[in-house]
Amino acid sequence: MKKLLYVALLATGVIVLMAPPAMAQEEKPFTLHGEARFGYEYHANTQDFDKNDNSDQFNYWPYRVRIAAEGKFTKGVTAWIEFQNGGTFGSLAIPARDGSDAFFGPTGNTAELYQGNITLDKIWWKNFSARIGRQEIVEGTELMLGDLDFYQGQTFDGMTGTFKLKKGSVMVFYTRINENKAGLFSGSAFLPPDQMFTVAADNSNFAGVYTNWTLPIGSLDAYLLNLRQFNAAGEDVTTFGARWGRDIVNKTGLFWNVEYAQQSGDASTALKAKGNVAEGWIGWNMKSGKNNHRFYARLGKASGDDDFTDSDEKGFIPMFGDFHNRLGHGDFFQLSGNQTNLGGVFGNDAGIQGIGVGWNGMFGDKHEVGAEVWTFNSDKDIAPGEDKLGTETDVWYGYNFSKNLTFTAAVSEFSPDDALKGAGTDDSVTRLYGRARLRF
DSSP, X not given: OHHHHHHHHHHHHHHHHTOOHHHHTSSOSXXXXXXXXXXXXXXXXXXXXXXXXXXXXXXXXXXXXXEEEEEEEETTEEEEXXXXXXXXXXXXXXXXXXXXXXXXXXXXXXXXXXXXXEEEESSSSTTEEXXXXXXXXXXXXXXXXXXXXXXXXXXXXXXEEEEEOXXXXXXXXXXXXXXXXXXXXXXXXXXXXXXXXXXXXXXXXXXXXXXXXXXXXXXXXXXXXXXXXXXXXXXXXXXXXXXXXXXXXXXXXXXXXXXXXXXXXXSSSSOEEOOEEEEEEEEEEEEETTEEEEEEEEEEEEXXXXXXXXXEEOSOOOOBOOOTTTSOTTOOOOSSSSOOOGGGOOSOOOOEXXXXXXXXXXXXXXXXXXXXXXXXXXXXXXXXXXXXXXXXEEEEEEEEXXXXXXXXXXXXXXXXXXXXXXXXXXXXXXXXXXXXXXXX
């Protein structure tokens, strides 16, 4: 069914391009968009915290190139066709945490149909629009639904429908996120859909409702998500959550965000899903001329499970959010029961608690500088009396050369504590990256 849909989309584009001259005399039906992004990464000591062991110290050059055509056929009917190629220069494999599973495909560096969809706006009802096909789905702060833009992106195959109301909106969706694919991701943070199910060779559906409401102060999100896999293991997890937040820029005042979600259903035929996640930040934006200074504190917590003998899975099972800069710029951890693979600590299901403080300075519309300090504990002890994961320090810089060309760079250093290093060495983990992005 999916292949037929994509072929139909491409065929529609060809038909429009070959339309009679009368159409060519009107407004051009297609607009081209694109992005070229190139960068450099350096990682050290991610697996053994030993600076004398060079096996986990490496650098590479990631890239992502996208080209898209936006078609406007008639009032209320548009299409978006986008292809991308991403990977690393000088290698046939995609390295850890680059945003794609290296096991999906023989080489890793292959072109793909990233998005291909048709949007029907105000066709049936005045305040309703529908989108059918492969598409990004981004909502809220991207804790549950994000596009993984910093890495190689994330799209869903299916349908979305949005009702636009006077005080908010209601988005419903039904997607197929795993169509007979299998593989394991080996990076420090886990990527969907393999983060969810131990057996990934069967079809998985992801559906739900996400609402957004405008309040006298800030905005309120409420959502219900369901992730289900069709196999004998019986995974069928429902996540219900809410978010209240307010953000400001170019004026002095308080900004904040608070989000909580609880899970229910079946983590397997033998385990009930009972995990939860909480995230929040509060800060003060100070405007000074054309500059803004933001001082803030952040908190992230994902539940863990310390009793593997009962019938409950208390560790939080992440959905399809964007984990970049969620718990620091290094992306060494994610909000999940299985929070990391640093130091070879894989699948401990101990959860995480992260607390950070930071400053972000935006100088005009050209320069951005920031720094954060984080401390991490596991929600449950990884070993008796051991819950301290370590501390992280981040420094970053961004430069907008123009509205189309931007540069970013960051360095993150993580110092492991007892719960991760155990009886091994305790040398710090380093991640350094720089990116140049051109958009048109």
